[in-house]
Amino acid sequence: MIGASPGVETVEAPAGLPVSVSRGYWQQVVVRLVHNRVALVCGVIQVLLILIAVLAQPFVHLVLHQDPYAQDLTDNLVGIGRDGHLLGTDQLGRDVAARLVYGAQVSLLVGYLTVGLQILIGGTLGILAGYYGGVVDALLMRIVDIVLSVPSIFLLILLGSLSPRIGPITLGTTGPVTLAIVIALISWGGVARLVRAETLATKQRDFVLATRSLGAGDARIMFRHLLPNVVSVMVVAASLSVGGVILVEAALDYIGLGIAPPTASWGNMISDAQEYFYHSVSIVVLPGAAIFLTVLAMNLFGNGLRDAIDPRLRRFR
């Protein structure tokens, strides 16, 4: 898919014909994305963030020479660049830079995992509803209505304090994986609506009829033929919602119902730091700036990806 060559593109998608999903289409997407400077920069920032998060441990120990959990009360709240601490230390003398790197791990894991699960749940149910229509559609869309009407922050507060157990699974919000599952379970409705609408439009097209006349079953039509056509909607929805999920996760950590200390997350770093604002402004500002810049990069990349995938949507520029 990657490694675009304009020659192949023009052969596969001659001018004037509607471009369907094919190798050429995705190559065009990559070409358009690379030509959008803002999106390109934000994409690079995202890749760097992912690298830092994945390689957090070696990065912190070999580059920063610090441990995010090592406390030193004789060396707490030191300023930026002092005593070998690149971004200073917090109230317990822990290295802020190292904690920010570990916090990136949490935010990115929750962000991407949640969006992946949203796509899995919302995408599957959206295709089913759009393809079968009728009673299945009405039933699934009412479930979507229910999920979308319960205000997510109230539900997260409820779930965060209850930690309900369903069989062997505890739906707590204190670990990144369970938190991602919880947020995904209450936020897949939007994706389901988008995918359903796209499926409704796609299933009217002739190639679906042709496939069915060749004897393909429902499952084959849905997942081999409809899915590739709705996947671009999913990709756009996913890339635009990662940022929002990270904001929700940080807010939940901040109010004490999310990732529990001592695990460092950007949200709980802010709530720990706020009482020591007089002694160090940077320990409040830095984690917030980290959230802001990450979400900003993800939103702008999502915008670029949307423009690249569907140039018709570019009218707002």
Add this chain to the structure above:
Amino acid sequence: MFGTYVVRRCLIAIPVLFGVSLLSYALLSVTAGDVVPGLALNPNITAADIARIRDNMGLNEPFWQQYTNWAGLLWPFGRLGLFHGRYTTGLLEGNFGNSAVNGLPVMSIIATHLGNTIELTATAMVIGILIAIPFGIIAARNHGGPIDNILTALSVAGVAVPSFWLGLVLILLFAVGFSQWGLPSLPTGGAVSSFGGGGIGDRVVHLILPACVLAFGYLAVWSRYMRSSMLDVLSQDYMRTAQSKGMSMLRAIYVHGLRNAIIPLVTLIGLELPNLFAGSAIIEIVFSWPGLGLEAYQAATDHDFTVVMALTTFVATMVVLGNLVADLLYAVLDPRIRYG
């Protein structure tokens, strides 16, 4: 046809409301073991006492019976005296249950906090609209210029900034910092001052920071929409006609452009109606604003789950009804929607 649409739209809301209440109650029942907080920690209460209390609260009944009692689904039978056994009023009769911690009816908690939430969200929305419209017009008129770019950057930032952090930084600056430096400062939280508060001026002063933080998020989104719809309108023929007849650009915008450009924004604001009840929970918590969100949060930290669940159900009900009202209003305003 319009009547049919109204009836159909209302009927659709019923299963959704049913599902919302069922979802909340199911969540609570999964943790029914902890419904009465702290009971097991009290050394003077025996296991037999706990069993008796749970029995009195109806927690030993089957799930469906508990749910129908809580939701009050049997109220016609109860009212007509046809119900055998223990009958209590439920959701359908406006009884949201009692707090397990202090015994207060949840309905009275809602009555004292709902107004505060609406005061905050409505103020934020009004501030958002009042700034978004001129910002959108200015950005569209300077399309591609430096002012447009600055406003675009501001709105992109407004979507990406964590609202709780912005609120915290503003508190630290305008409330804590300013009072330290001997400048006139804003209060750090709450809706009124503890001593001698409660007047209009006092409430307004408390409202400024939380409403501005909340409005920033609305402003970011709405000014973008206003800009793009104003750009659309500026390229229309009737705008050129108006100017060629000698009308100034600004006058043409205010006489002809604005009312056309504002239509998509009105739709968008209508979609935000349900957020009057739910949109501000995090900001309420940051600013200790005594609304439904803060109340739910405090109940959650007190392990008073019946209150959290009842508040969640109430707010979700308001969201469903808000969506219903918004849909019906569109049907009235825009005749094309009626058959949809």
